[in-house]
Amino acid sequence: MTSPRTTTKGGGTPVTEAQVPTSMALMKVVARYADQDVVVTQLGPNPSFLDGEKLSRSQSGKLTHGGTLFLVNQSHPFKLHYGPKSNGAASGGARKGLKAADKTTRGRDGKEKEPQSSRVPKRSLKDFFPTSPMKSSKRQLSPERGHPEVKRQRLDDGATGGRMKQEEEEEEEEEERMAEEKLKQLQKLAEESLTERSNGPRPSSFSSSNACLRGSWQQVGGLMLYTAAGVRASEKIAGFDIDGCIITTKSGKVFPTAPDDWKILYHEIQPRLASLLKRGYKVVFFTNQMGIARGKLKPEVFRSKVEEILAKLQLPVQVFVSTSPGIYRKPVTGMWDHLCEKANDGVTIDKTQTFYVGDAAGRPENWAPGRKKKDFSCSDRLFALNIGLQFHTPEEYFLGWKSAPYSLPHFDPRKLDSACRQYDPPSASLTSSSTEVLVAVGYPASGKSTFFHTHVIPKGYVYVNRDTLGSWQSCVSACERAVKEGRSVAVDNTNPDAESRKRYVDVAKAAGVQCRCFHFSASLERAKHNNRFREMVPSDVKHAKVNDMIFHSYKKHFVAPALDEGFSEILQIHFVPNFKDSQSETLYRQFSEG
Numbered sequence: 001m002t003s004p005r006t007t008t009k010g011g012g013t014p015v016t017e018a019q020v021p022t023s024m025a026l027m028k029v030v031a032r033y034a035d036q037d038v039v040v041t042q043l044g045p046n047p048s049f050l051d052g053e054k055l056s057r058s059q060s061g062k063l064t065h066g067g068t069l070f071l072v073n074q075s076h077p078f079k080l081h082y083g084p085k086s087n088g089a090a091s092g093g094a095r096k097g098l099k100a101a102d103k104t105t106r107g108r109d110g111k112e113k114e115p116q117s118s119r120v121p122k123r124s125l126k127d128f129f130p131t132s133p134m135k136s137s138k139r140q141l142s143p144e145r146g147h148p149e150v151k152r153q154r155l156d157d158g159a160t161g162g163r164m165k166q167e168e169e170e171e172e173e174e175e176e177r178m179a180e181e182k183l184k185q186l187q188k189l190a191e192e193s194l195t196e197r198s199n200g201p202r203p204s205s206f207s208s209s210n211a212c213l214r215g216s217w218q219q220v221g222g223l224m225l226y227t228a229a230g231v232r233a234s235e236k237i238a239g240f241d242i243d244g245c246i247i248t249t250k251s252g253k254v255f256p257t258a259p260d261d262w263k264i265l266y267h268e269i270q271p272r273l274a275s276l277l278k279r280g281y282k283v284v285f286f287t288n289q290m291g292i293a294r295g296k297l298k299p300e301v302f303r304s305k306v307e308e309i310l311a312k313l314q315l316p317v318q319v320f321v322s323t324s325p326g327i328y329r330k331p332v333t334g335m336w337d338h339l340c341e342k343a344n345d346g347v348t349i350d351k352t353q354t355f356y357v358g359d360a361a362g363r364p365e366n367w368a369p370g371r372k373k374k375d376f377s378c379s380d381r382l383f384a385l386n387i388g389l390q391f392h393t394p395e396e397y398f399l400g401w402k403s404a405p406y407s408l409p410h411f412d413p414r415k416l417d418s419a420c421r422q423y424d425p426p427s428a429s430l431t432s433s434s435t436e437v438l439v440a441v442g443y444p445a446s447g448k449s450t451f452f453h454t455h456v457i458p459k460g461y462v463y464v465n466r467d468t469l470g471s472w473q474s475c476v477s478a479c480e481r482a483v484k485e486g487r488s489v490a491v492d493n494t495n496p497d498a499e500s501r502k503r504y505v506d507v508a509k510a511a512g513v514q515c516r517c518f519h520f521s522a523s524l525e526r527a528k529h530n531n532r533f534r535e536m537v538p539s540d541v542k543h544a545k546v547n548d549m550i551f552h553s554y555k556k557h558f559v560a561p562a563l564d565e566g567f568s569e570i571l572q573i574h575f576v577p578n579f580k581d582s583q584s585e586t587l588y589r590q591f592s593e594g
Contacts, residue, residue, distance in 0.1 A: 027055075029069075035314070036082045037064045037230070051210045061213035062229050211316070217303055222324035223338060224299065226306055230316030233345035234282035238273070239336075241358035241380050242287040242319075245394045247309060259301050262309070268398045270313050277315060282344070285319040286335050286356075286383070293324035318343065327536045331382035331591045356384040357392045360594055362406040368395070378408060379594030386590045411525030413589050416577070423518075424572045431459045435483060437508040438490045439501055441561050442520025443527035443554055444546040445534065447575045451520070452490045454578075465492040467544045476503050483511040496558040498565050505566040514568040517561045522575040524555055530575075532592040537584055 026044040041060045042048050049070040050061045063069055069078045211232045218225040240246055246269060247262045249255070256262060264270065273283050285306075291297035306319050320328075320335040327334030340349055358380025365374045384391035385408075395401040423430070438456065440448045449465070457463050462482040464475050475491065482489045495501045501517070508515035522530070531546050561570055579585040 033082075035230075037062050038069075038080060039063075040069060050213060053210065053213055062211065064211050064230065067211075215307070220338065221328070222293070222322060222326050223328040223335060224303065224321040224323055225338070225343060226303065226319040226321075227343070228310050228316045228318065231318050232282060232316070233347040234280055235347055235350040235353065236279075236281045237339070237349055237354040238276045238281040238283050239354070239356040239389070240283070240285050241360065242285050242309070244359035245357055245380075246285065259305055260308075262305070264312060265394060266398050270315070272398055273313065273315055273317075283315065283317045284339060285317055286322075286330060287320070288322045288330050288379070290322075290324070290329070292321075299323065325532070325535065327587070331379045331386050331594055332536070332587070333383070333386050333590060336383075336387050351388055355390040355392060356380070356387070357394060357397045358383065359394055361391075361393050361404070362408060362594070363393070363404045364407065367404040367406075368401065375406075377594030378406070381406065382408070382591040382594050409525065409591065409594075411523065411529060413529055413591060416589060418576060420574055420576055422574055422576050424574070428569065428571050430455050430571075431461070432488065432514070434488075435486050435511075435513045436488050437479060437483065437504055437513060437515045438488070438518055439495060439504045439515060439567075440490070440492050440518050440520060441495045441501065442573075443522060443524060444494060444550055445527045445531035445543070446520040446522035447530065447573070447577075448492050448518075448520050449543070450578075451518075451573060452492050456490045459488075461488045461490045463492065464489055472500070472503065476507060479504055479507045480511075483507060483513055494554055496554050498559055498561075501561065501565060509566065515566060517565075517567045517570045518573050519561055519570055520573045520575070524551060526575060527551065529592050533588050536587065 026042075026046075027048055028041040028043060030039045030041075032039065039060055039062055040048065040050060040055065042055045042057050045057055047057070048055045050063050051067050053061065055061050063080050065080060065082045067080050069080065211230050212227050213229060215226065215228045218227075244265070246265060248265045249257070249261050250263045251257050251261050253261070276283055289297060289302055292299055292302065302321065306321070310317050310319075318339075320339065322328040322330065322335060326332075328338070359375065360377045360380040361375050362378030362381055363371075363375045366372055367374070381391050393401075393404065396403060438452075438461070440452070442448050452461075452463065462478070464478045464482075466472060466475055469475050469478060472493070475493065479489050479491060489504075491504050493500070495504075505515050528548075528551055531551075534543055535545075561567065563570060577585075577588060579588065
């Protein structure tokens, strides 16, 4: 490689660039002092390797402090080494990123912050790539003039001059041939090394895993995942929401008016995140973006916004984006589970050293001076609670404010009692040997269908359901046919009021059979939780999709059933779930909505 030359990047920040001559161009190396890394671009046809990662022609990768660039072969690597950072080595923009952590001191919150680093002289690329003990070239550089030495003796004869030129050409050809051979050796050795690493054991705790070389997006169902260049796996995770935690709107509106309507929420955010990275944390953002599923926000627009936010922060961050309802939407832990299982290079996360920060914290109105509005939800606090992590609000974590009051939802799925009685009164019988009509009353997703199919239909009862038959008129007709045939009927509809129930009471009276009511007592909150759960877990029983409007319509029209409506008995049916596996039970016991 030739000696480094200095170019200018962006707003005038000096950058040292080392490049080989065109005749044997292998790669371009750009040192970025502010970020303490180098960007390597492969120019030649034979690949190079960054810490064992293959770099093909025209591809670029990033090498951080301590990393190794294999230019020739495994015996002659170039190891990247940065000394103490210089505040004067870059412009204001380049001094951001991890350097910002050096400027912090101990704040009002008492949290440790790192001192400002002192100035040191600028360094060239050779300072960061000390050469390995390779054999020196036949043509040494003249210390006085900086170009190849030639014989001091002046030879007048033209034949001697011609021989010298021929020797120089032969030397260049020999250098090119040796470089080609050594690069082939490097490729073979690196591929063998990668095979050994892939067959070796995966790390179970913190390891010095390689940094991500190139930023990339992934799509997994309702999850978009971005891993920025420079991200490293860690057992310590610092998790953050994005909206209202890392950024806010420039317009002052609750929701952004345009893709660029955002700004960093607090000045303290960037240096605090940089400090976390310096202390070995992996910084991860988790955000719900339901607007993508609703068609109000284009995925490519939000992906661009994420990259712009990270460019502003100048920090390596991994970003999880939930784009639809389901297991990936906070407070459900699908994004966290994906991080643990598939997006942390096999490194086991230590929850005792991990925390989460978000603004959806369940705080009431006037929770602090000047903060009149209550939090729109509690989903961030519940996300941390579901996982088992320490939780902070942005004001507590970045500004050092004291903890604010908050409230959790009234319905707590963790308190489910699987051993409670299924129905009251306990002396009642669920089925009868005589022909009868059973009329269900209860919210959608209160457990009616599962209960009937488990305890009643196997006894020979005819199943009548509006979702299946299409209308209440069809349900009444099916009920009439069954009782005329002497068969009992189970009517699985919500039947919130006396009018809807009377239709089936009249059928029973006309046939001279008894009519009983099964009132499913699940609350609105539990029914909505059940509905979200059954949308996340595959089931043999098909259910119609239920939105909030249907739930609230039932609540509005509900009138408790009474014996004077014509029922011979009313049973209270309690919700007692039966899980097919432990994973389903774990999912059910999570808060599913804030």
